Amino acid sequence: MNFKMSTEQENMLHDISVVDFVTVEMAEYLDTHPMDREAIEYFNHYMRMKNQMMRDYAGKYGPLSLSVADNSCKEWKWALQPMPWEGGC
């Protein structure tokens, strides 16, 4: 199964990846430096940004995570998302 993404969708996905990467790196730093206030601020900033981007993306293209899945409509959008290894993401 092949699918094609619009440039806008690709850009949104890229931005999510970049911002998520910052949260992953900062979380691992904080695991060994739990009292570092500056790192906590960095983490909070980028995590808030990621959460907003995940909601925006879900609203347009469907949920990347069950936590942002809007199931108020008839279809289960989570199942209709393409698998990430198919080259779309």
Next chain:
Amino acid sequence: MWNYEKRLQYPVKITQPNAKLAQVIITQFGGPDGELSASMRYLSQRYTMPFNVAGLLTDIGTEELAHMEIISAIVYQLTKDLSMDEIEAYGFDKYYVDHTLALWPQSASGIPFNSCFFQSKGDAITDLTEDMAADGAML
């Protein structure tokens, strides 16, 4: 407990299949220093680690699973939709006869994934040194 996000941590978009390359890259999936080995190493060792290191190894082990998915996507796309002629030309026939174009964790030389690839000894320094030998092998 884990949650899944339906996206790759880093995008993989391969336009030109190459099963010869796939046979080398597959070692980063199921070989001794591959991502499967890395994730199982961290997620096994974490139980007997000091408190804050256990948390770190959990998060690193989780990230290794995301890396495994990236590598798997590379191998999958490099071997996707190959014809029988291409499979033979790439020397992919020996893998194909057992697994077709499915993913199976093995090293480049065909050794199946095995937990003997990593250690878990219950001593923080010993295990972290092992982690550096395996994960730092590429640093």
Next chain:
Amino acid sequence: MQDYNFNEYFDRFPLAMAYVPWQHLTQIYEDLDKAFCTGTIFPELTKPFTGRRCVK
């Protein structure tokens, strides 16, 4: 709480064990796209593959 600076006094540590210097947060890459491609947001942890270490 743990005194993180303690980990830097290497001369107080027993022989024949392995130690790792403590990382201090200095800055993260301003260009996050570059950080994403490099594989770390920390400039001090950027270690490109050289085939072996002890290479600048």
